[in-house]
Amino acid sequence: MLFYTQNSLKFAFSKELDELDLSDNSKKFGIIGVPFDSTSTYRTGSRSGPTAVREASYNFERYNMVLDKNLDVNIFDFGNVEVIHGNFEKTSEKIEFTISELRQMNITPVVIGGEHTVSYSVLKALDVENTTFIHFDAHMDLRDEYMGERYSHAAAVRRIFDLNPEKIIQIGLRSCLENELLFARENQITFFTSYEVNEDLEKVKKVLNNINGPVYVSLDIDVLDPAYAPNVSTPSPCGLDPFQLESLIHSFKGKNVAGFDLVEVSSTGFGDITSINGSKAIYDFLSCQ
Numbered sequence: 001m002l003f004y005t006q007n008s009l010k011f012a013f014s015k016e017l018d019e020l021d022l023s024d025n026s027k028k029f030g031i032i033g034v035p036f037d038s039t040s041t042y043r044t045g046s047r048s049g050p051t052a053v054r055e056a057s058y059n060f061e062r063y064n065m066v067l068d069k070n071l072d073v074n075i076f077d078f079g080n081v082e083v084i085h086g087n088f089e090k091t092s093e094k095i096e097f098t099i100s101e102l103r104q105m106n107i108t109p110v111v112i113g114g115e116h117t118v119s120y121s122v123l124k125a126l127d128v129e130n131t132t133f134i135h136f137d138a139h140m141d142l143r144d145e146y147m148g149e150r151y152s153h154a155a156a157v158r159r160i161f162d163l164n165p166e167k168i169i170q171i172g173l174r175s176c177l178e179n180e181l182l183f184a185r186e187n188q189i190t191f192f193t194s195y196e197v198n199e200d201l202e203k204v205k206k207v208l209n210n211i212n213g214p215v216y217v218s219l220d221i222d223v224l225d226p227a228y229a230p231n232v233s234t235p236s237p238c239g240l241d242p243f244q245l246e247s248l249i250h251s252f253k254g255k256n257v258a259g260f261d262l263v264e265v266s267s268t269g270f271g272d273i274t275s276i277n278g279s280k281a282i283y284d285f286l287s288c289q
């Protein structure tokens with residue numbers, strides 16, 4: 001394979017780890033890759049996500065034309081968590097340990113999955129009781145179990161619900177079981193379908209703008225239409241377009257963000273549209289911080 005990046009193992013714009021000075025009070029973001037996809041069911045391959053997304057990040061330039069500013073926040077790429085393929089529990093322990101270390105250093109995690117169970121493990125290591133969990137996805141992921149597994153990509157948000165975050169807001173939905181929908185309604189989970197986003201983007205942005213307190217953002221790249229993100233575990237038509245996603249991500253400007261993750265990028269080659277759009281979402285998020 002031909003790499004054209006200076007260092008394919010680090011997200012673009014990352015500083016060298018020897019520049020990390022924990023004694024200054026500057027805002028710091030830590031990129032962590034989690035190449036784990038053992039509970040994926042339909043199309044596997046999100047273990048390639050961290051490599052594909054980092055590689056794609058070298059397409060973007062520091063000056064952000066939409067925001068009229070440079071991406072100048074401190075980013076450190078710590079590499080990948082060593083996952084145990086086929087074992088969720090052991091992998092989760094390793095993710096939790098890594099995120100706890102970042103937390104002790106006051107570094108905000110930006111995690112590249114991997115499948116969606118990764119988000120649960122990250123949140124478990126953060127104190128989420130006062131945090132609003134914002135979930136971009138085609139799917140609700142609110143099943144209590146999937147094929148007998150409670151820790152499944154299809155039950156990821158249900159397990160996050162069990163962690164008792166302040167509030168859950170789901171955006172871009174277009175696929176669920178009826179009982180997932182009932183569960184969301186019964187438990188005051190706010191959700192917007194992709195059709196609602198299409199109809200009134202400003203309404204959704206207003207809800208995001210009105211959040212007080214910390215937020216955690218989890219982005220399943222299948223929230224985009226398969227035209228823009230075909231290489232995902234479970235593609236679902238009638239999704240968001242990149243303009244809508246960019247605009248929603250810019251809503252996190254000035255927010256107290258406890259963490260960000262990008263999951264379910266299952267790119268099979270370098271420079272494909274899914275990893276470009278996934279990487280762009282991280283670029284947009286970091287640009288507005």
Ligand SMILES: [Mn+2]
Binds near residue numbers: 137220223264
């Ligand atoms: Mn999904």
